[in-house]
Amino acid sequence: xxxxxxxxxxxxxxxxxxxxxxxxxxxxxxxxxxxxxxxxxxxxxxxxxxxxxxxxxxxxxxxxxxxxxxxxxxxxxxxxxxxxxxxxxxxxxxxxxxxxxxxxxxxxxxxxxxxxxxxxxxxxxxxxxxxxxxxxxxxxxxxxxxxxxxxxxxxxxxxxxxxxxxxxxxxxxxxxxxxxxxxxxxxxxxxxxx
Numbered sequence: 001x002x003x004x005x006x007x008x009x010x011x012x013x014x015x016x017x018x019x020x021x022x023x024x025x026x027x028x029x030x031x032x033x034x035x036x037x038x039x040x041x042x043x044x045x046x047x048x049x050x051x052x053x054x055x056x057x058x059x060x061x062x063x064x065x066x067x068x069x070x071x072x073x074x075x076x077x078x079x080x081x082x083x084x085x086x087x088x089x090x091x092x093x094x095x096x097x098x099x100x101x102x103x104x105x106x107x108x109x110x111x112x113x114x115x116x117x118x119x120x121x122x123x124x125x126x127x128x129x130x131x132x133x134x135x136x137x138x139x140x141x142x143x144x145x146x147x148x149x150x151x152x153x154x155x156x157x158x159x160x161x162x163x164x165x166x167x168x169x170x171x172x173x174x175x176x177x178x179x180x181x182x183x184x185x186x187x188x189x190x191x192x193x194x
Contacts, residue, residue: 002040004068007054011154011192014118016080018044018073026054033061041065044073083118085190086161088151096180097124097147103176104151110169111153116160121152146182158189 004021006013013023021044024032041058043051043065051067058065068076092100101124108120125148128139155161164170178184 002042003036004042004044005036005054005065006045007043007050008045009194010119011083011085012046012194014080014083014154015192016078018068019077019079026050026057029054029057033063036063037061042068044068046070082156083192084155084158084161085192086153086155086187087190088149088153088185088187090149090151090181090185091146091183092149092180093182094145094147100149100177100180103173103180104149107169107173111164114160114164114167116156117164118154118156120154123150123152125149161189 004018006017006021006023007026007029008023009025010023013021017023026045029036036058041063043054044067045051045054048067048070055065055067090100101122104122108122111117111120125144127141128135128144130137130139133139153161155164165174
């Protein structure tokens with residue numbers, strides 16, 4: 001079977017991809033080896049760079065793949081949809097982390113059913129990169145207080161995002177949230193570039 005694989009990020013894939021392609025970011029190929037073997041594999045990305053990395057990775061498993069060159073990609077039929085990222089920065093009071101995490105996980109499950117919702121990611125600070133922050137010492141395991149979280153939600157439009165915040169589910173979450181917070185959250189919209 002011929003399998004066309006877009007090895008870019010999920011967000012890039014959603015924005016636009018070759019019709020009929022599947023998305024397996026090159027970093028995740030290891031998890032798909034059993035599925036990929038015994039198939040005719042065609043890889044692509046925007047420039048061919050990540051597709052070459054993916055090809056080399058698959059070769060280590062004995063899987064041959066061809067790369068669809070960027071010039072050929074321009075001729076292929078594409079599909080996709082708009083994607084907007086809403087990013088929330090949240091600071092939680094010491095001792096309320098578990099309750100807050102459970103509330104957010106429940107809210108994320110409820111959001112899965114909302115029109116225009118495309119997924120979410122939830123992060124908790126786990127240290128500081130001293131090198132990346134231009135600070136002296138090793139701060140990878142530093143205790144950061146208040147605990148910082150970042151919640152990314154993906155939407156088909158800003159309007160779909162705003163409609164979700166008018167639902168009872170969100171209203172209840174917003175009413176409960178101040179009890180857990182050290183600072184009121186703020187939310188920003190971002191355009192996916194890569």
